[in-house]
Amino acid sequence: MGGEFAAIERLRRALPGPPAGEVWIGDDAAVLGPGQGRLLVTTDLSVAGVHADLALIGLDDLGWRALAAAVSDVAAMGGRPDGAVVAVAGPPSTDLDLLYDGIAGAAQSHGCPVVGGDLSSAGDLVVAVTVAGHVDGGPGPVLRSGARPGDAVLVTGPLGAGAAGLRLLRAAASGTGGAALGTGTGVGSGEDLQAVMAHRRPWARLAEGETARRAGATAMIDVSDGLLADVGHVADASGVGYRLEDVPVAPGATMDEALGGGEDYELVLSTPDPVRLTAAFVDAGLRAPVLIGWCTADTAERTRAGKPTMALGWEHPWGEGSVRT
């Protein structure tokens, strides 16, 4: 029955569309209401066994990741979160205290209070986090659809750490890399620990998203499906092609992980003025974004280092129960 993207596209077509000035299905978050201070709403599912392997990470990690992933969608619009509601369905044996501990930790760290929720029994653990936020002064929310030919493409940091962390955790679980994780008898390298933490405790780039919006970003998305998949979403929505060159790879990660691994939650954005945008990041005390390529007028052009990009990003396998990363 097709992948997640196809199913969401089908839902979009089945439902009435938004009035002028609003954005509904198809961006990182929906935009409601006219003018400044517009309401952002986004929802994100985390299913044990699909989005997180509880043999590798804790319930508190799952909770943290669920909240951070939803907040990241607000970051990708250049917005600020106002609050989250958390719906939890799961087996009665679920350690709710541990799950809520991770949710509460991420909520506090991201300045996004948990303001409500619902709870039910179910066979699998399913956590649905919805975040409401707003855009505070300056330009409106940054959509996926605003990139123009000639715009530079930048990323807010090196990629692939989340996928590398998952690989290290799997190796440790299969007994081939336990020392790399700080578990058991040995302690792994700093890089390995960093990657594992990137998988267990990802961060939404709120300050980066807001700074990019104020400094003239034309399109923005968070790296949740994988860099090439997410740049592809922007290209599709904007009607542009792209030519990527060097991509920064996180310590301990491979280039494949940087291009295809998801859930890094760095932001990818386009702008006609990368110098102004970079200066704004530095002025705000943020790490300078990295220029990774350019938008082009030929919508069929999708290359990295001169070669056509394969669809290295993945989508959630609606139809399979496998862990997706």
Next chain:
Amino acid sequence: MGGEFAAIERLRRALPGPPAGEVWIGDDAAVLGPGQGRLLVTTDLSVAGVHADLALIGLDDLGWRALAAAVSDVAAMGGRPDGAVVAVAGPPSTDLDLLYDGIAGAAQSHGCPVVGGDLSSAGDLVVAVTVAGHVDGGPGPVLRSGARPGDAVLVTGPLGAGAAGLRLLRAAASGTGGAALGTGTGVGSGEDLQAVMAHRRPWARLAEGETARRAGATAMIDVSDGLLADVGHVADASGVGYRLEDVPVAPGATMDEALGGGEDYELVLSTPDPVRLTAAFVDAGLRAPVLIGWCTADTAERTRAGKPTMALGWEHPWGEGSVRT
């Protein structure tokens, strides 16, 4: 590990509380932001086998009920819905078109567009609907905590139809009442059909909630857990007792179903001036609410027709997978 209410109370205690003027966990919807036009956010889970029995109703009914239940929480604050996001986790075999059909129907009927969503595979079908709304002029959102001794208690309509409809559907499924449902060879009574539709396609009382807010309701809640349970929530939050007299019973329903059955989505509210409130309903072209009793100063007083009320309402059995109604 206690019921749903205990788990939510534990979550509330584990998390930081709201600043003055905001309401987080514990009411029908959370209230964010100061002043008029405050943002309402609420989330509601519908799990196949827990909240809906797919042997008795269709996936479209489940979708309709999921959206209506979340919108009802906005109605119970006296607010208007701005949009819903819908997260669906379920088996790959799920007929998404049928599910979305019911969701879209309820969205259109309630004036609450679906503006976003997420989708994942999972063992059970879990639908989490989050609605964002606002309060539009006049007094602020009506909380559960505002009832005062001497206030009248009113309900916006007769109760028990949802529970009666479920009973009729079960009887039909077991072969003892098929004719009552308009299925198979016979057609049941109009009352029976009405009850079945109340279960399959409930409505949120948005106009009633807004009218009550503007006409001086001091506390309000929707009947989702059952009248006595929900009046109990108001009494707990407000620090009052109650003395209920006659309760209007929906056609085809029993008094037990009216007192204990949930998911009717009528609103129960308190006001010091039931005449003014009733006049406002009539002026707005709405069915006059029914006075069912009074709030009292003795928090231990909880009676109906002079007798102490048992806890006839139920709560979701976190720990059991049974259909709850």
